[in-house]
Amino acid sequence: ETGVTQSPTHLIKTRGQQVTLRCSSQSGHNTVSWYQQALGQGPQFIFQYYREEENGRGNFPPRFSGLQFPNYSSELNVNALELDDSALYLCASSLSPGELFFGEGSRLTVL
């Protein structure tokens, strides 16, 4: 059974740039959620995808967008990067209500 994998693990961008983060869900999991974790804080829900449709969104602006593909992998896109977007971005997959299975995260630094 393959776990949740994320890429890249680390990246540095400058203000105003765009970034794409990728996530492969755990085998068989059809729901993918993205979370932003600022340093020293708990993860904040960005949005969730279920069977390629956005199915719930947290308090994040439209410049945060995503996709889910037929194989249930997912992308998180952030446009017009701001300094406050610097954080660890976590992808989590699940099959049904219950436990989230997390990847190791992508650490984004915006300069």
Add this chain to the structure above:
Amino acid sequence: AQTVTQSQPEMSVQEAETVTLSCTYDTSENNYYLFWYKQPPSRQMILVIRQEAYKQQNATENRFSVNFQKAAKSFSLKISDSQLGDTAMYFCAFQPYTNAGKSTFGDGTTLTVKP
């Protein structure tokens, strides 16, 4: 909207001792899950223990157990026989039955186990 509060930013415990981490939450939902997740330094977050709100019996997983008080909206984690490998950040999380992926997390408690 749900909120989760962890009032202890940092805690420490001696190896082999017992420690309790606190968590309170607020919700109008009746059916939900509560979780404790562990995030070791620079490693991925993993589930420690979960509790379903309709179950009155407190969940137990080896050295980890919870004290779930639904009316008080309290969900504490007890770690018995603490080990050095328990050093990590611990997050309490709430998830409604109606939304599989949307969990609300507290800000975490950093636990250090001292030899």
